[in-house]
Amino acid sequence: MQEYTEKIFLELINNNKAIIYKVSKMYMDDAEDRRDLFQEIVMQLWKAYPGFKGNSKFTTWMYRVALNTALLFLKKETRKVDKTPLNENIDLADVNYSYDKEEKLAYLYKAVQELNSIEKALIFLFLENQSHKEIAQNLGITEVNARVKLSRTKEKLQFIIKKNGYEF
Template identity: 80%
Template structure:
C-alpha cells in the first residue's frame, strides 16, 4: 500500500498544474478553488486503483478531474449558460510573454461565463489535446468535439470583447 501511495503522490505532484487549472476554470473564488482542488485529489485517490495503465496517466487524470469538476459544479447548483453560439473566431493567444499574467486573469474571468462542458472543452484545448482526445475525454464524437470547440471558442471571444478584454 505504501508503494502505491508514493507513486500516486509523485504523479499528483508532477501533474498538479492540471488540477489547479481546472479548479480556476470552474470556480471564481479562491476558497472554492481550494475546495474543488481537494475534492479532485480525493476522487483521484479513490479512483486510482481503477487505473490499469491502458492509457497515459494524464489522459485518465483529465477524465477523473473533469468528471469531478462537472459533478461538483452541478452539486453546488451553479448557473449554466445556454446562450446561442457562432463559429470560426480563434481564441486569443495566452502564451505571449508580454502581459501573460494579465491575459491569463482575463481568460479565467471570461471562462467563468461558460457552462461546465464548455469549460472542459476550453481546458482540453489549452492543454493541446487533439479533437480525438477531447472527444474521448468527454465521451462525444470527434466531429461533435470539433464543432462544440469552435462554437465555444467563438463564445469565449465574444465574452472577452463584451468585457473589454480585447487585446
C-alpha cells in the same frame, strides 16, 4: 504494497498537479472554492486510482477524473456567481507571470467563467494542446462533435472577451 501504491500516486499527482490547478481555476472563480475543488479532485483521483489499469496515459485518465469531478462539484454546490468588476483586485498571487501576462490570464479566466461546464472542459482541453480525438475521448463524444463544439465555444469565448472589453 499500500505504501508503495501511495508513494507512486503521490509522485504522479505532484508531477501533474498543474492539471488539477488549471481545472480548479477554470471552474471556480473564488480562491477558497478553487482550494475545495482541488482537494475534491485529489480525493476522487485517490479513490479511483485502484481502477486505473494503464490502458491510457495517466494524464489522460487524470483529465477525465478531474473534469468529471469538477462537473459533479458544480452540481452539488450552489454557487453564487462573482460579479466583481475586472478593475478590482484579482487574486493571482500563485501564478508566476509578468504583470501583463497575469492580467491577460485573469481576463481569460473571467471570460471562461461565463461558459457552461462542457464549454469550460472543451476550452481547458484545447488549452492543454489536446487533439480533437483526445478531447472527444476525454468527454465521451465523437471527434466530429468535439470539433464542432470546440469551434462554437471558441467563437462564444471570443464574443465574451469582446463584449466585456477584455481584448488584448
